[in-house]
Amino acid sequence: MDPVTVRGLGRCLLCACLAWASAGGAATAQEGTGAPDARRLKVRSLDIQGVSGLDVSQLTGVLATRESGGLLPFLGKDRYYNPRQLQADLYRIIAFLSDHGWPRARVTSVDLDRDEEAKAVDVTVHVDQGPPVxxxxxxxxxxxxxxxxxxxxxxxxxxxxxxxxxxxxxxxxxxxxxxxxxxxxxxxxxxxxxxxxxxxxxxxxxxxxxxxPGPQALFGTITVRGNHGVSDGRVKSLLSMKEGQEFRISRVVDTQRRLYNREIFQFVSVNAEPTSTVGAPVPVNVVLTQAKPMRLSITPGYGSEEKARITTTLRHLNFFGGARTALATVRWSSLDRGVRLNVEEPSLFRRGVSMSVGAQYWYADEPAYRSTTKGGRVTFAKQRERSDPVRRRQSLTTLSVTVVDEYEDYTVSEEALNDPDFYDDLIALGLNPNTGRGKGQLLALAVDLQRNTTPNLIDAKGGYLVSAHVEQAGNWMPGAYNYTEYTAEMRKYHTFGNIVVAGKARAGTIDAPGLLAADVPFFKRYFLGGSSGMRGWGRFEVSPLTLSGNPIGGHSMFEGSAEVRVPAFAKFAIVGFVDAGNVWYETLDFHFDELRVDVGPGLRYLTPIGPVRVDFGYQLTRIEGLLVNGELEPRRWRIHFSVGQAF
Structure with a gap:
């Protein structure tokens, strides 16, 4: 610091202290210690004059001397004048301005205006910035x-x-x-x-x-320490780098993220420090501290569709060693309830293929039917993750194959059962026309392919997601059902300044070698409406209707949505959206001139777990004659509450 500036600061502070003493004594009490007394004065205002070219709040934000109060003074914290803090702050002001391009900045004077009645002081600091660099x-x-x-x-x-x-x-x-x-x-x-x-x-x-730049280098020896309960080989199979692979700093960061995301380890440190020999392979040191393997969480919640809900999960993060995860879930809500068990093998035979084995006993109470599902699924998945921070690109491609073996017991809604126009469908479905009940074994093979380039799908601001799903039941597999389902979805997100524009399109169709009503179970039919799409309607309300007006589902569907998300103030954002879609009864039976459309506004509040949202959807194209719970639906609007973006 310039000696002239230091001497100027000393003279400035000396004058301030003399003026303070002549006014009736110095405030010597330290902030935050002891009870307030007659000599402690609140800092009523802090004003820094002579500063231009930057936001003064940036400067005051680094100071120890601060104004009392806040947005609401009676709720704010009291801040007391402390001469030592003020002296240090004068040096902070000069250092801050020097760091921001004014190396010759200096404090010329400090004014302390004391108010004995209010036991407060107004602090004014005068600054000469000097010319910028x-x-x-x-x-x-x-x-x-x-x-x-x-x-x-x-x-x-x-x-x-x-x-x-x-x-x-x-x-x-x-x-x-x-x-x-x-x-x-x-x-x-x-x-x-x-x-x-x-x-x-x-x-x-x-x-x-x-x-x-020096020479290019490779990853050298990978050393793992602290991995009690998980073998070195299993830990290395979870890393983003291998010995002898080209060095990339992003692989070090990705490795740390991957290991933390497994939640097996309480502490993870991944260091790749070059040696003193330039060009030599870079050794990697992985230091781990294992976390407690058992985790219990009880999560209550509320949504406009499922009302009150509670979910209890018990996880074992190192089930029989090898970084396997075991999960037990018990859930209750007005829409669904039951128990699910799942065990995941993160790297089968260390080939980068994960295996998940699950079993469930689950009850679902949907507007069109009620079902009980008992059985299990086995899923094999292969992920390919690519990250290029230089060109700001990343992607995660996942291919999975699932074998389904479940026993289904379901009953159509009372409204559909009592609808005479639905009688032939009940018989074709193999349901008891008096009770509307059906049951059977579902044996199916499903293949899913997904590519995701969004950094955070819960609140995406850029990138895209593309997915495709094919499910085959029957044919060469035994079981009560015989169909093939094809679905595809694409989402795209783009940011303009701080405004996010998001779009989604999804389509699906179900085919069967015989009659659709006979080969495809009722619970596989398509229905639209709800908080995640077609928000002008409730769940299961957009669908083909019987002559009486009851939704009965279909075998082809399309829906699309577009949103504009604009930050408002604090953690709030406003949204404008439009949804369009419909369901048709036959296979590959798309008629885009028959789309149902809704529009509306929404409000978002950002939280650490994702945005809490409320949407108001208004129908531009009504579904004439629609019955909801057996009554003619007069409303053209719906309100939805949920967590996370709609898509």
Whole structure:
């Protein structure tokens, strides 16, 4: 710091203290210690004058001296004047301004205005910023070892810009971000420095971003420590890197994230530190501390569709060792309840294929039917994760195959059972026309393929998701049902400034070699409506109707949605949406001139677990004659409460 500035600070603070003493004594009590007395004065206001070119709240945010109160003064915290804190804050002001481009800034005076009646003091700090340091030009050297597209990425990560102030934070960010590009391309031993040269005039500088990439390197020996209960081989099968693989710094970060996400370990540290021999393979040290294996959680909740709900889960995070996860779930709500058990093998034969074995006893109470499902599923899944932070791309592709063996016992709704127009369907479905009950074994093979490029699907702001599902029951497999189902879905998210535009399209159809009503169980039929799509209607309300007006489901469906999500204030956001879709009875029977449409606004409140949302949907195209719970539905609107975005 300039000696002149230091002497000026000393004189400034001395004058302030003398003025304070002459006014009736100094406030010597420390903030937060003891009870308030006559000598303790609240800081009623703190004003910093002479600062321009930046938000003063950024400056006051780093100071220890702060104003009392808050948005509501009677609820805010009392802050007391402390001369030692103020003295340190004067140095903080100079350091802050110097770091943000004003190296010659100084404090010229401090005014302390005491109010004895209110036992308060108003603090005013006068600052002379001086001229800023302006960047004339920014040049890069040493990055020519990278591909042209990666060199463009380096330029995009340079925070310092010609014609602007030199901010030390931007200089540090530039060094860190450009070094990360080199390390992501295998240059583990690279260094980057930002050097400063003379500019075209006093107070102007030229900045040079200089890289020394060195040779490309590989990952060396991987050492695992602290892995009690999980073998070294199993831990290494969960890592994102392998010995002898090209070095990429993102693989180190992904490895740490993967191990934490398994929740088996309470502490995870993954370090890849280059050795003193430039170009040598980079050793990796993985240090683990195992967490308690048993986790119990009881989660209550509420939604506009399922009303009150409670879910209890018991997890064993290292079931019989090997990082296997066992999960038991007990749930109750007005829509569904039951017990589910699941065991996951994270890496079958260490080939990167996971296996999940599940069993359930589950009751579902839907508007169109009630069903009880007993049985199990076995799923084999292979994931391929790709991450390229340099070009800001990431993707997760998952291929899974599921074998289903479940016994279904279901009954259609009273409204459908009492509808004479549905009598022939009951017989074709093999249901008792008097009770509407059917039962049978479902043996099926399902194949799912999904590609996801969104960083966070719960509240996505960019990327896309594409998925396809094929399910075959019967044919060469025994069982009571014989059908093939095809569904596909695509979601796309894009951000314009701080506004997110999201779109979704989903389609599906079910085919059968014989009669649809005979080969396809009723619970597989398509219905639309609810909080996640077609929000102008309730669940199971968009569907073909009987002549009486009861929804009976169909075998082809399409739905699409578009949303605009705009931040409002604090943690609130507002949404405008439009939904369109319909269900048709026959296979591949799509008629896009018959789409039902709804629009509406929504409100979101951001929480750590995702946005809490409320949507109001209004029907632009009514379904004439629709019966809900046996009564003619007069409303053209619905209100939905839920957690997470609609899609």
């Amino acid at each position: 302006i960047i004339d030009k920014v040049e890069t050297f040493g990055f020519d070892v990278l591909e042209p597209r990666d060199q463009e990425a380096v330029q995009q990560r340079i925070s310092v810009v010609a014609g602007r102030r030199r901010v030390q934070g931007d200089v540090r960010n530039t060094r860190t971000a450009t070094l990360a590009v080199l390390q992501e391309r295998g240059y583990a031993y690279s260094t980057v420095n930002v050097l400063e040269g003379e500019g075209t005039a006093p107070g102007h500088v030229s900045l040079y971003v200089i890289a020394e």
